[in-house]
Amino acid sequence: MxxxxxxxxxxxxxxxxxxxxxRRYIAGDTLDDAIATARTLLDEEGARSTIDVLGEFVDTRERALVDKEDSSAVLDAIDAHGLKATAGLSIKPTSLGLGIDEEFAYGNIRDLAVKARDLGIFMRIDMENTPYTDATLATYRRLRDEGIDNVGIVLQSMLRRTEQDIRDLVAYRPSIRLCKGIYREERDVAFQDREEVRDCFRRCLRLMVENGMYAAIATHDDALLEDAYEVIAAHGLGPDQYEFQMLLGVKERTRREILSAGHNLRVYVPFGEDxxxxxxxxxxxxxxxxxxxxxxxxxxx
Ligand SMILES: Cc1cc2nc3c(=O)[nH]c(=O)nc-3n(C[C@H](O)[C@H](O)[C@H](O)COP(=O)(O)OP(=O)(O)OC[C@H]3O[C@@H](n4cnc5c(N)ncnc54)[C@H](O)[C@@H]3O)c2cc1C
Structure with missing residues (x-):
């Protein structure tokens, strides 16, 4: 209350x-802070990371291009610090101009994806709120159709459409980060009840695994973590088929327990002034x- x-x-x-x-949720203001955090997570806990430049919903092309340069610098830094086996880049489509012009945003995202591919780095396209869901999925498909394969997508179990989205993506065998979804959405598109969101998460995870997709299980919810352990054991999933993902600064004890049980786990490491x-x-x-x-x-x- x-x-x-x-x-x-x-x-x-x-x-x-x-x-x-x-403060605990953010690595710091600078790229050096993010790299230092990724290094510490790896050295002290064996955790992987995905680095995100803070910023979203930009409304000018100039700002989107600055954000693109910042993400490009993340790729260079991951490479320069020898972290590319364990660190990736996460991007927010609206920070690269999706709310301004889809073609402009696609060009920016494609440039980053190609650079990441050439460096051998994985790039995850975060999912924002529902005005951008179709365009974000279309961006992902278009990259894959062009043969750019070092990219993954995010789907949100709060959305009623998500199970169908997974089915529609089967042919791509995508790497999907499955999360509940953070944005406030209307009843007609999203479950409002906690248990419905959880049940959808459980169904989606099974659908992903049964269709041979890489499952990035992004939750701190103990009930969903327990369910995921069951799915992993029942399907005998190996480390190349799934990983857990958590946000920096959230449930650190659980994070260490997951890692010491031998699972791969990636931490979302945001940094920047926005x-x-x-x-x-x-x-x-x-x-x-x-x-x-x-x-x-x-x-x-
Ligand atoms: C790696 C990663 C990437 C994500 N990417 C996206 C994305 O692209 N798009 C999107 O919409 N959402 C994204 N999310 C956010 C996600 O959708 C949820 O909003 C968020 O993870 C909380 O949901 P939960 O499953 O942890 O369950 P919750 O029920 O929210 O949390 C479970 C428990 O975790 C603890 N907890 C959760 N959050 C916090 C916190 N901030 N501080 C302290 N304790 C906390 C509490 O104990 C809580 O009871 C991402 C989450 C992760 C982990």
Missing amino acids: LNNLIVATLPLVPKPIIRQIS WYGYSSRRLKENPAMAGMIAKAVLLRQ
């Missing part, structure tokens, strides 16, 4: 407070958010 109230009033919370309490949108979404998902904000506000008095 208190959490719901704080979610509603989050835009009123001063930005320095949001910044302070969301931290507000991402941080707000993470805070809304944190059950302890209300207390954290109250404490931060009090300590500032």
Whole structure:
């Protein structure tokens, strides 16, 4: 109840407070911070990473081109630091211009995908809200149709369409990151009930595995993790068929347990100065958010 109230009033919370309490979710302002985090995750825990330049929903071509250069620099840094076997790039289509012009965005995404391919680095196309679902899937298909195979997609189990999307992608045998989905969506397109979202996640995971797709299982939900262990065991999946994925700063103890049980796990490592949108979404998902904000506000008095 208190959490719901704080979610509603989050835009009123001063930005320095949001910044302070969301620090754990973000590697830092710079690419060096992201590379250092990826290196530490690998050396200390054996975790892989996917690096994301913060930024989304850009409304000018100039800004999209800056974001493209930033993602391009991530590829160079992964290569230069000898991390390409374990670190990849995640991109947000609207940060590369999908909301401005689809063809322009496609050119940007394609350039990054080709550069990543030439360097031997995997690139994941994040999934944003439903105005962009069709265009994002079309982008993925077009890349694959052009023979650019080092790319993966994300699907959200909150969406009613997702099972059908998986079926429609069977011929591509895609690498799919399956997550619940973070954006607020209307009832006609998305399940609103927690259990329905979970059930859809379980069905989608089975559909992916039964169709020989690479499953990137992106959840911190214990019930879904338990279910995934069952699916992995029942199908005798090997390390080249699945991995777990978690967000930086979330359920770190569970992350270490998954890794010590011998599963591959990749951490989403965002960095950059455009931290507000991402941080707000993470805070809304944190059950302890209300207390954290109250404490931060009090300590500032
Ligand atoms: C690697 C990765 C990539 C993702 N990419 C996308 C994407 O491209 N598009 C998209 O729409 N969504 C994406 N998401 C977000 C995802 O859709 C969910 O919003 C998010 O993972 C929370 O869902 P959950 O399955 O962990 O379940 P939840 O029920 O939200 O969380 C399960 C438990 O995890 C803990 N927890 C979760 N979040 C937090 C937090 N922020 N702080 C502290 N504890 C927390 C809590 O204990 C909670 O009870 C991604 C998630 C991951 C892990």
